[in-house]
Amino acid sequence: MMRKFLVLGIITGLVFMVSCGGGGTKHKPLALAIKTAESVTPPDTVTSAEEGGYGFDKVAEDLGFTTYKIPQDELQYFGDPRAVKGGVLTTIVSRFPATMRTEGQNANYVENSTLAGLLYEGLVDLHPVTLEFIPRLASHWKISDDKMKFWFRIDPDARWSDGMPVTAQDVVTTWDLHMDETILSPSDQLVYGKFERPVVESKYIVSVVCKQLSWRNFLYFGASMSILPHHILKDLTGSEYLKDYQYKIMPGTGAYTMQESDIKNQISYSVTRRLDYWAKDKPENKYTGNFDKIKFVVVKDNPSLEFEKFKKGEQDFYTVNMARMWVEDTEFDAVKQGWVQKRKIYSDKPAGTGGFAFNLRKWPFNDRRIRYAFAYLLPREKMNEEMYYNEYLMQNSLYSGSTYANPNNEDVKFNPEKAQKLLAEAGWSKRNQDGWLVNDEGQVFRLEIGIPKSVEYMVTPYQQTLKDYGIDLQIKFVDGNTLWKQLMERDFTIYMQSWGGLVFPNPETSLKSELADETYTNNISGIKNEEIDRLCDQYDVTFSQEERVKIVRKIDSIYSDIHPAAWTTYRPYQRLLYWDKFGYPDYMFSRFTGDYRSIYSLWWIDPDKEAALKEAMAAGKSLPQGELEVKYWKELISKTDKFNW
Numbered sequence: 347m348m349r350k351f352l353v354l355g356i357i358t359g360l361v362f363m364v365s366c367g368g369g370g371t372k373h374k375p376l377a378l379a380i381k382t383a384e385s386v387t388p389p390d391t392v393t394s395a396e397e398g399g400y401g402f403d404k405v406a407e408d409l410g411f412t413t414y415k416i417p418q419d420e421l422q423y424f425g426d427p428r429a430v431k432g433g434v435l436t437t438i439v440s441r442f443p444a445t446m447r448t449e450g451q452n453a454n455y456v457e458n459s460t461l462a463g464l465l466y467e468g469l470v471d472l473h474p475v476t477l478e479f480i481p482r483l484a485s486h487w488k489i490s491d492d493k494m495k496f497w498f499r500i501d502p503d504a505r506w507s508d509g510m511p512v513t514a515q516d517v518v519t520t521w522d523l524h525m526d527e528t529i530l531s532p533s534d535q536l537v538y539g540k541f542e543r544p545v546v547e548s549k550y551i552v553s554v555v556c557k558q559l560s561w562r563n564f565l566y567f568g569a570s571m572s573i574l575p576h577h578i579l580k581d582l583t584g585s586e587y588l589k590d591y592q593y594k595i596m597p598g599t600g601a602y603t604m605q606e607s608d609i610k611n612q613i614s615y616s617v618t619r620r621l622d623y624w625a626k627d628k629p630e631n632k633y634t635g636n637f638d639k640i641k642f643v644v645v646k647d648n649p650s651l652e653f654e655k656f657k658k659g660e661q662d663f664y665t666v667n668m669a670r671m672w673v674e675d676t677e678f679d680a681v682k683q684g685w686v687q688k689r690k691i692y693s694d695k696p697a698g699t700g701g702f703a704f705n706l707r708k709w710p711f712n713d714r715r716i717r718y719a720f721a722y723l724l725p726r727e728k729m730n731e732e733m734y735y736n737e738y739l740m741q742n743s744l745y746s747g748s749t750y751a752n753p754n755n756e757d758v759k760f761n762p763e764k765a766q767k768l769l770a771e772a773g774w775s776k777r778n779q780d781g782w783l784v785n786d787e788g789q790v791f792r793l794e795i796g797i798p799k800s801v802e803y804m805v806t807p808y809q810q811t812l813k814d815y816g817i818d819l820q821i822k823f824v825d826g827n828t829l830w831k832q833l834m835e836r837d838f839t840i841y842m843q844s845w846g847g848l849v850f851p852n853p854e855t856s857l858k859s860e861l862a863d864e865t866y867t868n869n870i871s872g873i874k875n876e877e878i879d880r881l882c883d884q885y886d887v888t889f890s891q892e893e894r895v896k897i898v899r900k901i902d903s904i905y906s907d908i909h910p911a912a913w914t915t916y917r918p919y920q921r922l923l924y925w926d927k928f929g930y931p932d933y934m935f936s937r938f939t940g941d942y943r944s945i946y947s948l949w950w951i952d953p954d955k956e957a958a959l960k961e962a963m964a965a966g967k968s969l970p971q972g973e974l975e976v977k978y979w980k981e982l983i984s985k986t987d988k989f990n991w
Contacts, residue, residue, distance in 0.1 A: 378434065378638035379619040382603045383509030386622065390502050390511070390549070398499045398550030402486065411486040411499060414478060416630055423475045425633025425948055426931040431619070433951035435637040437942075438652045438661045440800075441826040442612045442644045446604075447591045448572060450529035450584070451866060455830070456846065457642075460943060464617055464640075465598035466572035469498045469517065474936050477849065479564070480630070483512055483573055483599060489564065493556075493889075496564060500550040505624040506575050506597040514552035518544045519576035521554075526584030532864045533855050537566055560886035561894070565850065573599065601626065601635040616641040636950035647798040647826055656923065657686075663924035665942045669734035672921050681923070684969035685959060689922045691976045693933075694983070695940025696847025697747035697916040702795075702808070703843040704910050707836060707863075707872040710793065714909065715768040720840075721758050721912040722765035725811050730915055733807070738915035743902050746916045750851050752899040755906040758913070762815060774816075783816035791817045795840045796824035796832060805842060834866045841870065843911065849938045853901050854882040871910035878904055919975075926969055927956040933978040940979075 393399030396409070406413065416424070444452040448462035469484040479487070484498040504512035523529065524538040540563060542555040556563045578596045579587065593611060595604040601623040608616040618639045625631050643661065645652045653671065656664040657678060666672045680686040702720070704711035711717050730738050742758065743751035769775065774783045774791055783791040797805055802821065809819045819840075824832075832838050855861070857878050861869040878901055885897045920941050928945075929952035935944040962969050 379431070379621050380603075381622045382507040382597075382620050383505070383622060386505055386509040387511045393502065393549050397548035399502055402499055402550075406486045406499070409488070411488045411497070413486045414473075414480045416473075416480065420473075420475065421629055422931070423473075423933075423937075424630040425636075426929065426950075427633055428929055428952075429633040429636045429950040430929070430953060431636050431950070432638050434639045434641060435945070435949075435951075436641045436643065436661050437663065438643050438645050438655060440645065440647055440649070440652070442615075442646075444827050444830065445588075445591075446593050446595055446609060446615070447588070449523060449534070449574070450531050450588050452830075452834075453531070454868070460946075461595070461604070461617070462572050463600075463943070464602045464946065465595060465600045465604060466574070467599045468569050468571055468573060469500070470568040472569055474938070477938070479568065482569075484568070487568065493559060493563075495553060495555045496567065497547065497551060497553045498568065500552070501625075502550055503624055504599055505622075506577075506599055507603045507620060507622075508575075508597045509622075510575065510577055510597070512573065512599055513549050513576070514544075514546040516573050516576045517552045518546060519579045520571060520574045523574065523579055523584065523587065524571070526587075528584035529588060530866060532861065533867045536855065536858070536861065538571070541567060558886070561889045562850065562852070562886060599624065601631065602640075612644060614641060614643045634947045637946070640946060647800045649800050659925065662928075663922060663942065663945060666921040666923060669737040672737065673735045676923060680925075681971070683962070683967075684971045685926055685963055686923055687926050687972055688974060689924075689934065689972070689976055690919045690974055691922060691935050691940070692919045693935050693940025693979050694937050695920070695935075696745070696849060696938075697741070697918065698847035699744055699746075699843065699845045699911070699913070700741065700916060701843060701911050701913040703841045703871055704912075705836065705839050705841070705871060706908075706910055708839060710772075710791070711839070711871075711910075713772050715772045717909045717912075719765040719768040719772075720812075721909060722761040722768070723811055723815055723817075724758075724808055724912045724914070725760045726914050727760060729804075729807055733803070734915070738917050741913040741916045742906070743913075744853075744905055745847065745851060745898065745902055746913075747918050748847065749895055750898040750902065752902040752906065755903060766815065769815075777816050781816060782818055792820065793818070793839050794820045794822055795842065796822045796829050796838065797842055798826055798829070799823045801842060833870055836865060836870075836872070843870070851898050853878070853885065853898065857901065857905065858882055873905070873908065873910060875904060875908065925959065927951055927959045929955065933982075934976050937979050 390399055395401030395405050439457060441457070443455050443457040445458070446461070447453045448458050448466065467482045469482060470479045470487060471482040472478070473480050481501070483500055483504050485501045486499040488497040490496075498517070500512055500514060502511070506512060521538055521541065521544050524534040527535060540557050540560065542557060544552050544554040547553050554567055575597050582590065593609055594606050601620055602617045603620050604615070604617050608618070616639055619635060619637065645655065649668065653664060653675070655661055657680065666676060676688055681688055702724070704717050704720070706712055726740065730736055739746070740757065742755045745751040769783065773785045776784050778784045778790065795805065805821060809821060812819045833841055856868040857873045857875070858869065859874040859876070859879050861867040862872045862874045881897050881901050885894060888894050888897060920935065922942065928949050930949045935941060936948070958969065
């Protein structure tokens with residue numbers, strides 16, 4: 347869901363059919379979806395309406411609770427009525443997660459957030475277009491006048507995948523887990539330490555008091571916190587949770603589930619649709635989570651092999667991240683025949699941050715002059731023109747492509763003269779007989795960067811440019827999991843980064859000074875700045891969106907001046923190839939997530955299109971190729987003020 351990335355969940359089945367991209371075995375509806383519980387706790391006929399039981403909707407308003415009723419004309423953004431349930435979606439991922447847990451140490455991979463969005467639910471969710479709060483596990487909620495206390499009423503129909511009811515105690519235990527330092531995730535304590543321990547008011551009503559005022563408190567506690575089962579966690583310490591659930595999943599409340607048998611370590615993992623999902627008949631859920639099964643196959647750090655497997659039909663869609671591949675390699679026969687469709691999908695998805703992050707804790711990047719010199723020696727304009735076919739825009743902000751980007755940040759361009767001047771000021775003006783820069787002690791300016799083999803082509807132009815100006819950047823090939831461990835443990839000097847953007851920026855978890863020397867947090871460069879800390883605190887208590895934008899722009903300006911990274915480029919759209927057997931809403935991707943994960947929740951295998959694809963491939967006939975560019979959201983927002991966020 348929007349809580350993680352606007353999708354429902356998906357997990358493993360007892361029966362498996364391979365779904366080849368190029369028109370594989372035709373699916374049978376409900377062939378793989380499963381019932382997950384041997385028995386389900388019967389409806390609660392004891393708890394009164396006032397305590398959150400059945401009939402609560404009739405007394406909710408008198409008790410001060412509210413909810414959100416999705417207008418009929420907005421249900422189209424929650425899936426398409428044409429959707430068909432069934433079939434297998436196969437996708438390839440570039441690494442096997444360091445853990446299958448969705449919380450605690452090493453659970454901040456994109457793969458883990460994907461699983462969290464598929465398997466678990468928060469108390470509330472976010473409307474996929476307006477970002478207003480909507481029901482999820484909680485049907486109603488209440489906020490005190492001073493915005494310092496929240497109440498949530500849990501839907502008494504909500505069930506875990508093992509059939510147990512969801513109760514207020516589950517919320518308390520979930521908070522307890524986040525606050526347990528033995529889960530080795532300091533950012534959790536920073537975020538959830540802003541609340542007092544939640545209180546069980548009744549079986550279905552839970553309350554929580556905020557320690558400090560913040561507009562994000564309701565978002566974090568209500569929407570971002572995936573609720574986990576008390577009846578499992580009550581017998582585990584945080585360290586036991588890390589160990590016992592390293593490669594298995596505890597029961598969830600989402601539309602999908604995962605079984606231990608479908609976790610093949612370092613090879614693949616899968617998720618399967620639940621027939622007994624408690625909220626499957628709610629209007630906002632009826633046409634989402636349509637695949638019976640989603641299988642994630644691991645091809646480690648080898649985009650070329652992954653692409654070849656897609657072309658052979660071994661995966662159903664392929665996101666093209668490399669401009670060269672998009673321009674030069676995506677006109678193969680299946681595309682020309684229309685069997686594979688090609689799209690550029692525009693949305694309001696935040697661009698995120700990419701480039702070379704510096705570790706300010708150690709030499710040489712503890713010197714601001716060196717950081718700027720490295721930025722001035724990054725030939726990103728030339729790389730965009732010669733390598734990326736001018737597919738990208740230059741990035742000069744942590745928040746590029748969004749309203750939060752400070753337009754006054756320096757547009758850093760390739761400038762060797764400025765770089766050499768700064769290097770000389772820092773004591774690096776002489777060269778040895780081999781042409782390397784040396785300082786007065788004769789130390790060679792030499793450092794190392796670890797990268798996966800697959801991104802070598804993106805780093806070698808930078809390496810060569812640095813060499814031209816006397817800096818020896820040595821490349822070491824390292825697998826993705828090892829690189830991530832080194833990053834989280836601060837065992838790096840320079841790191842090639844790519845971070846997704848947030849719809850609601852959260853600068854404190856990546857920029858707050860108190861996290862600079864903590865391992866396993868997102869303050870990877872080691873930023874320490876009193877003004878950023880002050881602005882982060884001010885941001886939290888500012889309830890005006892307009893004023894929050896101004897604050898984040900100030901933070902962005904300070905960050906840019908510190909320059910903890912040499913930024914590269916970004917693009918305002920997603921590039922996608924897919925076998926033409928799918929149905930999908932007209933917008934294809936959700937407005938704010940705007941990436942391939944929308945496929946998991948919104949797309950479906952269309953039996954007629956699947957049959958037509960098989961027939962066309964067998965006969966060597968062509969299918970029509972659709973429009974390349976999908977600008978549904980851009981066009982909709984430009985035509986109406988209704989969704990102008």
